[in-house]
Structures are given as C-alpha cells and as structure tokens.
Amino acid sequence: MPKATGLSLHVPAPGVRPGDTPDFSDVDIPKAGETRRPDVDSDPKDIRDLAFTVIRVLSRDGDAVGPWANSLSNEELIVGLRHMMTVRSFDSRMLMAQRQGKTSFFVQSFGEEAVACAFQQALQKGDMNFPTYRQVGLLISQQYPLIKLMNQIYSNEEDPIRGRQLPVMYSAKDYGFFSISGNLTTQFSQAVGWAMASAISNDNKIAVGWVGDGSTSENDFHAAMVFASTYRAPVVLNIVNNQWAISTFQGMAKGGSATFAARGHGFGIPALRVDGNDYLAVHAVAKWATERARLNLGPTLVEYVTYRAGGHSTSDDPAAYRPKQEGDAWPLGDPILRLKSHLIKQGVWSEQKHAQVEAEVEDEVISAQKASEEIGTLISGNAPSARDMFEGVYEQMPPHLVKQRQEAGY
Amino acid sequence: MASMTMIDAIRSAHDAVMERDERVVVFGEDVGFFGGVFRCTAGLQEKYGPTRCFDAPISELGIVGTAIGMAAYGLRPCVEIQFADYVYPAYDQIVSEAARLRHRSAGDFTCPLVIRMPVGGGIFGGQTHSQSPEAIFTHVSGLKTVMPSNPYDAKGLLTAAIEDPDPVIFLEPKRLYNGPFDGHHDAPVVPWRSHESGDVPEDYYSLPLGKAEVRRSGEQVTVLAYGTMVYVAQTAAEESGVDAEIIDLRSLLPLDIDTITESVRKTGRCVIVHEATLTCGFGAELAALVQQECFYHLEVPIQRVTGWDTPYPHAQEWNYFPGPARLGRALQKAMEA
Ligand SMILES: Cc1ncc(C[n+]2csc(CCOP(=O)(O)OP(=O)(O)O)c2C)c(N)n1
Ligand SMILES: [Mg+2]
Numbered sequence: 001m002p003k004a005t006g007l008s009l010h011v012p013a014p015g016v017r018p019g020d021t022p023d024f025s026d027v028d029i030p031k032a033g034e035t036r037r038p039d040v041d042s043d044p045k046d047i048r049d050l051a052f053t054v055i056r057v058l059s060r061d062g063d064a065v066g067p068w069a070n071s072l073s074n075e076e077l078i079v080g081l082r083h084m085m086t087v088r089s090f091d092s093r094m095l096m097a098q099r100q101g102k103t104s105f106f107v108q109s110f111g112e113e114a115v116a117c118a119f120q121q122a123l124q125k126g127d128m129n130f131p132t133y134r135q136v137g138l139l140i141s142q143q144y145p146l147i148k149l150m151n152q153i154y155s156n157e158e159d160p161i162r163g164r165q166l167p168v169m170y171s172a173k174d175y176g177f178f179s180i181s182g183n184l185t186t187q188f189s190q191a192v193g194w195a196m197a198s199a200i201s202n203d204n205k206i207a208v209g210w211v212g213d214g215s216t217s218e219n220d221f222h223a224a225m226v227f228a229s230t231y232r233a234p235v236v237l238n239i240v241n242n243q244w245a246i247s248t249f250q251g252m253a254k255g256g257s258a259t260f261a262a263r264g265h266g267f268g269i270p271a272l273r274v275d276g277n278d279y280l281a282v283h284a285v286a287k288w289a290t291e292r293a294r295l296n297l298g299p300t301l302v303e304y305v306t307y308r309a310g311g312h313s314t315s316d317d318p319a320a321y322r323p324k325q326e327g328d329a330w331p332l333g334d335p336i337l338r339l340k341s342h343l344i345k346q347g348v349w350s351e352q353k354h355a356q357v358e359a360e361v362e363d364e365v366i367s368a369q370k371a372s373e374e375i376g377t378l379i380s381g382n383a384p385s386a387r388d389m390f391e392g393v394y395e396q397m398p399p400h401l402v403k404q405r406q407e408a409g410y
Numbered sequence: 411m412a413s414m415t416m417i418d419a420i421r422s423a424h425d426a427v428m429e430r431d432e433r434v435v436v437f438g439e440d441v442g443f444f445g446g447v448f449r450c451t452a453g454l455q456e457k458y459g460p461t462r463c464f465d466a467p468i469s470e471l472g473i474v475g476t477a478i479g480m481a482a483y484g485l486r487p488c489v490e491i492q493f494a495d496y497v498y499p500a501y502d503q504i505v506s507e508a509a510r511l512r513h514r515s516a517g518d519f520t521c522p523l524v525i526r527m528p529v530g531g532g533i534f535g536g537q538t539h540s541q542s543p544e545a546i547f548t549h550v551s552g553l554k555t556v557m558p559s560n561p562y563d564a565k566g567l568l569t570a571a572i573e574d575p576d577p578v579i580f581l582e583p584k585r586l587y588n589g590p591f592d593g594h595h596d597a598p599v600v601p602w603r604s605h606e607s608g609d610v611p612e613d614y615y616s617l618p619l620g621k622a623e624v625r626r627s628g629e630q631v632t633v634l635a636y637g638t639m640v641y642v643a644q645t646a647a648e649e650s651g652v653d654a655e656i657i658d659l660r661s662l663l664p665l666d667i668d669t670i671t672e673s674v675r676k677t678g679r680c681v682i683v684h685e686a687t688l689t690c691g692f693g694a695e696l697a698a699l700v701q702q703e704c705f706y707h708l709e710v711p712i713q714r715v716t717g718w719d720t721p722y723p724h725a726q727e728w729n730y731f732p733g734p735a736r737l738g739r740a741l742q743k744a745m746e747a
Contacts, residue, residue, distance in 0.1 A: 011460040017443070104534035104724070155725035163725025166536030182538025183496060184468060217467030219499055247444035248465050255467070321444050378534070378725065386729035393720050400689065404718050410729065 014249035018319060022329035027305075029275075029331055032056040033066025037284075040292045044270040051261035051271035054305055057280035062341040068284040072121070074348045080121065080279050081339050081349075082357055083141040084113040088336060089358075089365045090136070090146060091310075094153055097369070098167075098314045102377040103153050107133045107168045111309025111327065112242055114279040114335035117141040119208070119238070122286035123176060126205040130178045130191035133168045134240065135210055142175050146368035155383055156376035162392075163384040185211055185218035188237065192228045195235035195293070206234045206293040214245020216260055217253045225301075229267040232298035236289040237269070239301070240276065242308035247321040264301035276306030277335040280342075305332065386410040413603040414610040416587045419561035420450045420526075423568035424488065426614040428458050431486060434572060436463045438473055438490030438526075447492055448528060448587060474500035474525060478508050481523040481577075488572050491527040494581065495538045500525075501546070508577040509552030523577045524568070529557070530638050530685050531717075531731055532585035532595065536724040542637075542686035542717070547579040548663045548695065554619060555662045557581040559640040560590070560607030563660055566617030574619065583637035593642035593734040595727075620664035624673070628655035631679040631744045633737075634670060634696050636660065639683045642734050650738035652745055654681075662692055670696075671703045678709040679744045683737055688716040710747040713740045 016023050035055045038047045057069045064070065072080070091108035098106040109116065116137030123129070129138050136149065148160055152170055155163035161171050161179075171179035178194075181187055191209030198205045209224060216239055228235055239260045243250050250260075257263060264271030270292075274285040282304065289300035307330040311318050343349030376382030387410040390401055397405075414422060428434045436451055442465035445452025454463040466473050470491055477487040491497045497504075504525065511521045531540035547555045556571055556578060558564040564582070571578040585591045589601045602608030625640055630653040635643045640658045647654040655673050659665065674680045680700050682693040693714040700712055715732045723730050 009461045011442075011464045013443070013460065104536075159725070164537070164721065164723050166534075166538065166724055169536070182536065183498070214468045217469040217472065219469060219471045245439075245468060246447065247440045248468075252465050253467050315447070383725035386726050389720050389723045389726045389729060390718065401719055404688070408718065408729070 012251040022323045022326040032059040037067035056275040058278045062345040071284040083117040087113045107313045112306045115276045115304045118279045118282035119286040122290045129208045130187040131210045150372035154377040157382045184215040185220040188224035192233045195233040209237045213241040213250045225267045228299035234293040235299045237301045239303045246312045261303035271301040273303045276304030277332040279339045411609045414561045415602045416561045419565040423565040433486045470500040474503040481521045482519045488524040494527040494529040495541045524571045526580040528584035529581045530583045537721040540722040545692045554578045557637045562607045569616035590641045592645040619661045622666035622669040623658045626656040628653040632673040632677045634682045645734040646737035650741045652741035674704040675707045680712045683715045687719045715740045
C-alpha cells in the first residue's frame, strides 16, 4: 500500500515544447499489415484489441500488405491521390488569399487529407456527414465545384450560404454534407439522430459524425455515444486525432484513457484505431464501419491517428507552443507522398505523371479562384445584400423583423 | 503607471490578485502554457505553476462545473470561456448551480467564481465569434454581470470580480482588446497607448462593481452604453452635433440606477445602445427602469439602437453593427420631438 503524503494535482503536459527536439517515441506504431480484420458482425467485446493498435496497410516500402489491403483498385487510388492533391492545392491558395486580405479567416486540412478523402469513398448517395471545419476533402473528393467553396470563403454574391457564416463553414445537402457549426461537437449527437431517423423510417442511409481529439471532451460527445449505443444507430463516429487542439496537446483530452478509440468500450461500441495518413487503411476501415452500419449492426467508433501539419487556423501560430520541426518528425509521414510512392511501386504512377497532375490540379484551383474573385471577395465587395441578412431567420418573416428591415433601409 | 492594452490589463489583474491570494486559480481552453487565444493569461503558468494556471479539456460545462466545485471548497477560480459564443454548454451549471448555490443552501455553500469571456463583433467573426449574450446572464438571479470598456476599468473591475463573494460574469468586448473603436471600421486602429484609459497602475487596485461612469457630459440626450458602444456613442455625439451625455454602465448587474436617473432627469431624453439583439435585450430592462424612474421628466419616447434580431452575419457585419450613423440618427430624432 502506498503511504498518503498529501494530495497534489496532476496536470498533463506534452513532453516537448518550442526549442526542444521533437519526440514521438511514445507513439506506438505497429508494422503495416499486422492487425487482424474481423468480420463486421463480430461481437464488440471480441475485438477490443482493435482500439489499442493502429490499423495500417501501406508499409514503409510502399507495399499494400495485410488483411485490410485491396479495398480499392489502382485506378481508384489514382483518383484518390488526385483528390488529396486538389485539397492541398486548394488549401494553399486559400491560405494565401487570406494572407493577402481577401477574406477574414481560413482553416486548412494540411497533413490530414487522407482522412476525409478516403472515408468519402465508402459512402453512398443519401448518406450524411456531420463534418467539422477540417473535412473539405469530403466535398472535393465528390467533385463539388471548387468555385462554390471559394465563393463561400469570400462571402461573395454567389456564396451558397449568403455570407452568413465564417469561411469554411460550408453546407451542401446534395453532397451529404451537413451545415457546419462553429460550436464544437454539437453535431456528433445530431449525426446519431439522423441515423436513428433513417432506422425509424426503415431506410438504408447511414450517418457519419466527425469530431477532433480535443472536442471529444465536450458533453455532446458522451451524449452521442450513449444514444448511438442504446439505439444501435446506423452511424459511424469518427475522431480525427491530429495530436493538437489549438495549443493544447491531445493528452489533455485523452486523460487517463489509453486511446480515444477505447472510449467506445464503455458504451459497448466497437472501436477501431487507424493510420490516418494511410489512404488505403482509412478506406478499408471506413468500408468495414459503414458496412456494419448498413447491415443494421449498429455504430462504430473510429480514431484516425494523424497530425495537424499546419497552424490551427489563420489566427494561430503553432511556433508558440510546439517545436517547429515536429511535423517533420511525425512518424506516419505525409498521406500524399505515401500514396504516391505506393502507386509508383505498383508501376502505375511516376514522378512525371505526378508532376503533371500537380500542374493540372493547380490550374483547376487557380482558374476557379480567378472566376470566384471576379464575382467578389470579402474585401472587394459584391457581397450578398444587407437585405438578405433578414431572410431565412424564419421561413416566414415575422412582423417585428419586417419592421426592423424597413428601419434599416434595406 | 504603465501603458497597457485591455489584454495587458486583464493579465495584470490576474497577476496582482494571484500574487496576493493563493486561493485564486485560473484555467480554461488554451489558457495555461499558451496564455489564451487572446493572450489574457500569458505568463501566469510560468509564474504561478501549472496547478494555479492550467489548460482545460474542451468542455465549457466541465470548466464551469469544476470551477463551482473549487469555489465551494474555498478557492477563488477565475475561468475563461474562449468566446462567449461557446458558453452555452455551461449554461445549466451557471444558471441552476452557480447562481443559486448560496440561496438554496442558505449560505451553507457559496460560489465565489468569475467566468470571463470575450464578447461582441467587429472582427469578422461570423455568428460564432461575435455574440453579446449579456441578457441571458442579467436575467438570472444570483449572478453579477460586468462589462468594462477600457484597460483601466478592466483591471479594477476584474480584481473586484475575483474578490466578490458571488459568481460574476465578466464580459470583455474583444473589439476593444487592442484599442478603442469609434465605429468607423475603415479608419486605422487607434492603440490604447494613445488613450488616457490605457494608463494603468501596475500594482493591485480594484474598482467597485455597480458604479457607472459618465464618459461625456452633455445636456440634450442621455445615452446608456457599455463595452464597444461607449466609443461608438462618443463618435455619434460628435458627428451628429447632439450634446449627448454618455453613461458607460460598466456593471449591468448590480446597476447604477442613480447615475442613470440623475442624467435622464436632467436631459429628458434617453437613447439606449447595445450590440446584442433587440428583443428582450438588456436595453429592454433599461427602458423599463428609466420610464419607471423618470416618466415625468421624459420629453420623448426612449429609443433603443441595437443589433438586428438576426444571427450575427459575416459578410454584412457592418450593416448589422449599430454604428455611429445609426446612433447619430437616433440622437437627432430624439431632438426633433
Ligand atoms: C463549444 C466550443 N468551444 C470552443 C471552441 C473554440 N475552438 C475552436 S477549434 C478548437 C480546438 C478543437 O480541436 P480539435 O477538436 O482537436 O480539432 P482540430 O482543430 O484539431 O481539428 C477550439 C477550442 C469552439 N469552436 N466551440
Ligand atoms: Mg485536434
């Protein structure tokens, strides 16, 4: 028995800070191909080990190995690579546009492109994502017009949501993309509700909830988990663990639990942990979890292990709280480079082809940007009218708002 | 005296109180090592250690709930909600617990707690970084609600809030963090260092909660304002040529009704301005009190100039924001009757 010596408060802190040498030696990474792939109708209590490992397909040498491999053809992978490259190019152009003062704010997905791009390939028309601000890949990988994303970012006259929300808070129902809320985690329970509605209606659609590592602390996370568990909702609940929540390292949200995925166990929800920078592994796991949901077997919790390679947003400079070189030391590498190497190894890709696609993608992004900027930017003008601000608060504008709009002169 | 921004002054208040009173603990999202996304707690963890100033998991409910437990234990927690727009998950803890603990236990337990949060617009923050939710706090018995408009007040009032025996909601107009804002968004930013309220004593001091301040003496109309609107009102008075008396409420609850009454009885006219939406906003309470206390002195109906009853927009921010032109028209209208 340990002797009582008086209490003291435990406050977790990351091992390294600016100026220190990056260190990920505590991130346990099994070899690719080592983790088993159970049947989708496995009893959650028989697959608890999958919450404590990292499901990986792409080996160090660029081969696709193990039981989770081969969920996609090489042709599909080439398309997936292009999606990720488009996201990256889009991000860098929009980041620059914000820096040039053309809009107020921007959030990029730099380093985590595989998560949204690969996951989307496992969904069907009619399914609904409840995304965060870091999943633009869900839209770009469905060929959602880049110009529409940009119009939203610039809050111009063609912005599909009429200049009402901060940049990147898209909404695209036809693309299975729920209106993003700036309030973290509120949509995790809504995803469960949407899935329950599909089950109530004897439909075959499923829902997908998205949340960051930091945001799992919110009460909404736990509410979503208990409802998903109780009603066996056809939902996939995704935690994107990119190691950081603004300046706060993931240990603050994880607390004493071994992994974020392991949180599922307390609710009897099967949980998988996957290499988020491995396009093939993300897709294979997404396929497993969505199939489970569609077979009415209930929810799955998935943790994507990845790294936020950029700042939190344009309002943030990570050099203040983490070593500058930390991203380079991240042991799971870069999702685009990894898929590229794999395809080259398969003999279906080359440096030349890659460079060519890079140029094509950049052209696409730049021409969309030009067209969008011709319509207007937040600064150049041609915003949705001031009158519009009063529309859509209710379906029918109540008398007090009509009066206010008149008073405003719009 | 030192030249301080509102951010410096808030940090300095924390520092002075933490130095004097070991019971003061400070926490919130990104508040520890980084010192908060607006840097209002920068340096405190380094100086006082990680058990007196620390990061919290992203749970506003958790932050306020645990702070209530600490306050009841006998500590003096001062917590930060990153933006007022994110306080709603904590609302049950604030309304049902913090506000009522003293009363429901007949003083057996109390809750000396401060909940700080940036409020207001003017930074292109869209609907989730711009709200002014003061009225949802002033509506709750058991809470005090404070909103400073300059560095000097921010430090003195935050000190008083932390030392107060009851829960205090401390609202910080983020558009004023780095300088006063006259409402002309296209004009260059004026820094606090060129403003007299940017001179702040480095040592400990406190200002009483519940005392308003007359920012501009005038004879023709009384303007009731707080936060960013104090400066907008000053601009409106200058530009409209109306000799307005501008009262900076500083504390909404307790409210300095005497200063208000004295002024309105003198001018016979009252215009209320706030950024928050109109319907059931704090202006409604002010209007009711002014008509009750000054009915026979009023020459014209009381007017309210506020944010429209819509969510705070992104693109149309300056059509939404109650700026000097709108307020100036209201001042002139008050003079027409
Ligand atoms: C309810 C609520 N609280 C706080 C915030 C402020 N905030 C925005 S993003 C963020 C960090 C989120 O981190 P994480 O969940 O890990 O997602 P990531 O940004 O890493 O993708 C915080 C604290 C918010 N938007 N909503
Ligand atoms: Mg994160």
